Amino acid sequence: MGSDEEGGAAEEERLLEVTNILMGACLLGVAEQLNGEIDFSCHLVMLLSEYSIEQLRTGLLQFMESF
Numbered sequence: 001m002g003s004d005e006e007g008g009a010a011e012e013e014r015l016l017e018v019t020n021i022l023m024g025a026c027l028l029g030v031a032e033q034l035n036g037e038i039d040f041s042c043h044l045v046m047l048l049s050e051y052s053i054e055q056l057r058t059g060l061l062q063f064m065e066s067f
Helices: 003-033 050-065
Strands: none
Touching: none
16 A cells, blocks of 8 residues: 555654764764864755646645745
């Protein structure tokens, strides 16, 4: 009934959240030891199917039209 897939997705989401928290704490610790500030910049790359892109586009258009 999809529970394994949903459980796996939820577990992956929790792991990503914990990773983000740990990385933030590590970077803050390094910055404190260096008595400085770390400027961090990155690019997000997402790989989506054409169907997913179209759904995202439709959702964004609906959201923007609601204002």
